Structures are given as C-alpha cells and as structure tokens.
Amino acid sequence: MRLNNPVLTREMRARAKGKRSFLVHILFLTFFLFVFLPIYYFVLKSETPWSENSSAFAGLLFILLGFVSIVSPAFSSGSITGEREQKTLAFLLVSPLRPFTVIFGKVLSSFLFSALLLATTLPFFFLAFTVGGIVGKQFLLAFIIILISSLFFSSMALFFSSVSRRTASAIAITYGIVLFILIGTFFIEGYLASRHKAGGNPPYLSGILYLNPAAGLLSTMTEQQSYLTFGSPGKSLGEFIPYKFIPLPIWVVNVILLLLLTYLLLLFATRRYARMERT
Amino acid sequence: MLSVRGLTKDYGKLRAIDNLEFEVEEGIVYGFVGPNGAGKTTTIDIIATVLKPTSGDAFVNGYSVVREKEKVKWLIGYMPDFYGVYHDMSVWEYLDFFCSAYGLEGEKKRKRIDELLEIFDLAHKRDDEVEALSRGMRQKLCLARALVHDPPLLLLDEPASGMDPRARTEVLQLLKEFARKGKTIFISSHILPEIGSICDKVGIIEKGKLLISESMDKLEEKVKGFRTIRIEIIEGKEIGERIVRSNPQIIGIREWERGWEVDFQGSDSSLADLLGELVREGVKVVSFAPSREITLTDIFMRITKGETQ
Numbered sequence A: 001m002r003l004n005n006p007v008l009t010r011e012m013r014a015r016a017k018g019k020r021s022f023l024v025h026i027l028f029l030t031f032f033l034f035v036f037l038p039i040y041y042f043v044l045k046s047e048t049p050w051s052e053n054s055s056a057f058a059g060l061l062f063i064l065l066g067f068v069s070i071v072s073p074a075f076s077s078g079s080i081t082g083e084r085e086q087k088t089l090a091f092l093l094v095s096p097l098r099p100f101t102v103i104f105g106k107v108l109s110s111f112l113f114s115a116l117l118l119a120t121t122l123p124f125f126f127l128a129f130t131v132g133g134i135v136g137k138q139f140l141l142a143f144i145i146i147l148i149s150s151l152f153f154s155s156m157a158l159f160f161s162s163v164s165r166r167t168a169s170a171i172a173i174t175y176g177i178v179l180f181i182l183i184g185t186f187f188i189e190g191y192l193a194s195r196h197k198a199g200g201n202p203p204y205l206s207g208i209l210y211l212n213p214a215a216g217l218l219s220t221m222t223e224q225q226s227y228l229t230f231g232s233p234g235k236s237l238g239e240f241i242p243y244k245f246i247p248l249p250i251w252v253v254n255v256i257l258l259l260l261l262t263y264l265l266l267l268f269a270t271r272r273y274a275r276m277e278r279t
Numbered sequence B: 001m002l003s004v005r006g007l008t009k010d011y012g013k014l015r016a017i018d019n020l021e022f023e024v025e026e027g028i029v030y031g032f033v034g035p036n037g038a039g040k041t042t043t044i045d046i047i048a049t050v051l052k053p054t055s056g057d058a059f060v061n062g063y064s065v066v067r068e069k070e071k072v073k074w075l076i077g078y079m080p081d082f083y084g085v086y087h088d089m090s091v092w093e094y095l096d097f098f099c100s101a102y103g104l105e106g107e108k109k110r111k112r113i114d115e116l117l118e119i120f121d122l123a124h125k126r127d128d129e130v131e132a133l134s135r136g137m138r139q140k141l142c143l144a145r146a147l148v149h150d151p152p153l154l155l156l157d158e159p160a161s162g163m164d165p166r167a168r169t170e171v172l173q174l175l176k177e178f179a180r181k182g183k184t185i186f187i188s189s190h191i192l193p194e195i196g197s198i199c200d201k202v203g204i205i206e207k208g209k210l211l212i213s214e215s216m217d218k219l220e221e222k223v224k225g226f227r228t229i230r231i232e233i234i235e236g237k238e239i240g241e242r243i244v245r246s247n248p249q250i251i252g253i254r255e256w257e258r259g260w261e262v263d264f265q266g267s268d269s270s271l272a273d274l275l276g277e278l279v280r281e282g283v284k285v286v287s288f289a290p291s292r293e294i295t296l297t298d299i300f301m302r303i304t305k306g307e308t309q
Helices: A006-017 A019-045 A058-076 A081-085 A089-094 A099-119 A122-130 A136-163 A167-198 A213-219 A250-274 B040-047 B069-075 B091-101 B106-119 B135-146 B165-180 B192-196 B216-224 B237-246 B268-280 B296-303
Strands: B002-011 B014-024 B029-033 B055-060 B076-079 B153-157 B184-188 B201-206 B209-215 B227-235 B250-256 B259-264 B284-290
Touching: A006 A099, A006 B091, A019 A058, A019 A099, A019 A122, A058 A099, A058 A122, A058 A136, A058 A167, A058 A213, A081 A089, A081 A167, A089 B076, A099 A136, A099 A250, A122 A136, A136 A167, A136 A213, A136 A250, A167 A213, A213 A250, B002 B040, B014 B040, B014 B201, B014 B209, B029 B040, B029 B165, B029 B192, B029 B296, B040 B055, B040 B153, B040 B184, B069 B076, B076 B135, B091 B106, B091 B135, B106 B135, B135 B153, B135 B165, B153 B165, B165 B184, B192 B296, B201 B216, B201 B296, B209 B216, B216 B227, B216 B296, B227 B237, B227 B268, B237 B250, B237 B259, B237 B268, B268 B284
Parallel strands: B029 B184, B029 B201, B076 B153, B153 B184
Antiparallel strands: B002 B014, B002 B055, B201 B209, B227 B259, B227 B284, B250 B259
16 A cells, blocks of 8 residues: 555545535535534523533434435445546556555545544534533544444445446445445344343344444443333343343444444455456 | 467457457557457457456567556556546646656656646646546547656557547657657557558458558558559669669569659568669669558558458
8 A cells, every 4th residue: 555645635636626525514514503503502501410411412423423424425436436437447447556545545535525524513512512511532432433434334335336337326225225224223123122022031132233333322322321212111222232242332343343344345345446347 | 569469358249359469569650440349449458458358468568468467557558549537637637646646756746747748738738627628638638648657658549539630630740759769659540541651560450350460561562462662863873774674573663753663572582682783783772662652541441341240
C-alpha cells in the first residue's frame, strides 16, 4: 500500500469540488439542527437533575447512525460500477496502481467524507454536555460505533459495486442488506424471543443482533436505561446477552464483528478488482 | 518490441480472434486494420493487459502480457476506442492523477504535466473542466494521459476517430513525431488513407484472423506483384538508362526529368544489386526509394472480403 494514494486524493478532490457533497452537508446540518434545538430547549427548561437527562440526546446518536447508513452506501456504491459506466475503468486497470490501493483509496474517501459529516455535529454534542444531556464516555463509545458502522456500510457498498454491473443494482442490494441489518434483525430477534417466552424459556439473544450496530449502540446505553423489551417487558438489552457463551457486552462483539466483516468485504472486493477485465 | 504468439480469444461460442501471430519491431508505426468486428479492439485490449486471452500470449520487450502484466503496464501507453472522463476534474487534475498513479511526484510531476500540455497544445485549457472540452481536445488529453510515464510502446485504438480534420492532422503529425523519436506505435483505425501515410508496417485482420502482416512496401509488392522504385540521379543518365533497361527484373520503366520510376519484381538482395551496379558504373544516385502508388485502402480492399463476425 502506498502512503500517497492517488485514488484517495482524486476522490477527495472530486468530492470536495462537487455540488452534491456541499448540498448533503447543508441538508444534513439543517435537519440535525431542527431535531437538536427542541431537545436542547426541553432539557434546558426541565426540572429533572442534569444527571438524569443523559438519555435525552441519545436519540441524536441514532439519527447519526441512520444517516451514515444512508450516506455511506450512497458514496461507495458507484466506486467500481461508476468507473465502468463512465468508461474510465480501463485507465485504472492499465495503470500500475495495485488493486488494494484502488479499493482502499475508494473506501477511505467515502469513509472520510462520512466522518467529516459526523464531525460537523460535534459542536451540537459539546453543547449537550453543558446541560448534562450526555455522558462523555457513552458518547465517545457511541461515536466510535457509528464511525465503524460507516466504514462497514461503505465497504459493503464497495464490495457490491465490484460484483455488480450497474451502480443502481449495487445501491439496491446494499440498501436491502443495510435495512435487514438495522431493522430486520430486530424483528427476527423479537420473533424468536416471543416464541421462547411462549414456551416458558427465559429470554435470550439468538446472536443475530450482534450484527446490528443499532443494537451495539443501544447496549452502550443500558447502564442508564432499558431500551429493548422483546418478549420480556422491563428487561434491558444487556440482560438478553447469553453471557454463558460470549461474556462480552453486545457493542464489543458488534464492533469486532463489523471490523471483521469490513476486512473480508474489502479483501473480496480487492480480489474481484484484480480479476476485472475491460468489458 | 511486441511479439504476438497464437493469441486467441473466445466470447462464449464466438471466436473474436483466432491464433494471431505477428511481430512489431522497435520504433515503427504498425497499422492494425480490419472491418468492424474483426477483432482489432480485442487484440489491443489483450496487449494492454485489460483483457485475458483464451490462449496464446503477447510479449512486450519480452514480458508476457498474461503472466507479467505489472511489468508490461510500465512499457505501454494505452488509449482505448471508447473512454470517458472523470467528472469534476480540471485538465491538470486529470493529468496529475495519472502522473501520481505512475509514481511521478513533486517537481518531476509538475514538469511532466507542463510538457504534455505544451506538446498537445492544451496549456491554455489547463484549468478548464475536462467535461467542458471538445471531443478532439478530450482525445488529445487522453493521448497525453497515455504518455505520462513516457512508455516505449503506444497502443492506440482509433485515436483520431470523431476528430475534425485539423485535430486529426495534428494528432497524426504528433504520432509521426513520436515515432521519429523512437517510440513504437501500434495503431488501429478505420481512416485508412491517413494511417497509411504514417505506417511502416500493416496488419490486416478479418473475422478474427490475421490475413497479412507486412511492411507497406512488401504489401504493395504483394498486391501489385511488383514494387515501384523511384530513382533520382544528378549525373550519368545514359549509363543509368542502359542499366535499368537491361535489368530483367524491371518490368516497367517511366522516365522523368531526374531519373526513372521502375516497376521491380525481385528480392531485396537483387534490388540492392541494382543500386550497387548504378553506383559502380558512376551514376550519381541521390535517391533510390519505393514510390507508393497504391494506397492502404487499395491494399485493404483487395485483401479483405468485407466479412464480419
């Protein structure tokens, strides 16, 4: 891998110049501001002690996760198919750039752009700190999970871009899987948990939620409040973890799993690119 | 410089190219011509390492395009028939990216970009968006891109198609200049009269099969059955006339002010003997060169049957 990655430079330069990225920034920040201000006002006026307001801003972290799950695939889905569609792939293939340099440059540019978007929300969260609306450690952890999720979604989109012939199909497949991971896994878990409850078994986690960064994000907050009560009202997500098998909090397993999948997706995308031909 | 050995490519049941064998010597312009769908682009793509052959191989300076493509990539400059441009990139950013891709950095890169912009008359378009360039200019830019690493072999697939006559002439002049400076140029084109004027050797392909691969002179000889040599002298006209008229391999003579144009039917060696005899007998020869009467179009039309796959 080269330290100076020409693909990364080109992609970042193009993104920085493009009108689309400017528009995404503006729309996102406007939307975020509209959600943030009412919560901030509510917490400020609330008579509850500051230490008990920590969950008030937690919802914003889920908005961020939702946002990266939309933006990251959108930025990466055309990475390879886009080169094919705009007939520039042959130039890349004939250049001495190593497949990993191309793949890494593409995924990193998409990730950095999402990270930049996330970074623009930091002033809002710092403002939340002043009213005790968020706990520092919890926030840091949540932010790391969101960043890793962004990298994972970008890698997934890039992988499908390397195996699809059209950007549209790469986008459709990626969003389908992202939707399944973020929402579908909760439904499956809920269904399984309710079946076990009916059978009189204790609530448990099937393991499918380990894949879900939203579950990871939730588990970082369970110390303060319960969020999930599938099959067993009042129980926190943390209590569903089958500690007997994996004695780790969900977010730890979630992060390890996402990083492992990211590595595998990039590896397969690199191999796929290395075998690519001009068509 | 380029050696093609038994190159075959199948797309399912269709054989796009069939057992191609030819040589391209260093420093020549090799014209690769054939009807649409004959297999020109497939051949160029394989040599450019962007397509794998079904069987056979091609060697650039001895390196296999199948097994040693990383080495081959440094030796070739490739311009495909259809290509796009990156959006949101200026002319210099475009060249900057490809210079970096070939490992050029800092002052070396800046100099190379300036040099290429100058050569291709694009310096005034330096900061313009690539998308905004005319087709001819984009083609020049694409050719400049192929040259960023100064490769010894240029693979050009229809480089002048879609250009206006001026841009086309300029590009062909540039190619001539590159060839003069020692680059080997492998060019495919439909515009036969124009590439005919710059080619040293031609390969004609039809239905994926190479019909012929010869120097222009040899091709002419094959088509006509003889070659025409233009002899220019400044002294010894009488002796010279006697020699050319008595040579049994000369089957036609046309006299002109400063010599003759003769139709010669013989080997290179006997042609050399004729020149030697003229000089030995005191005829002051200033020029003894093939005179091309037949065009590449004529050759192409006579050799091909107009069949496509």
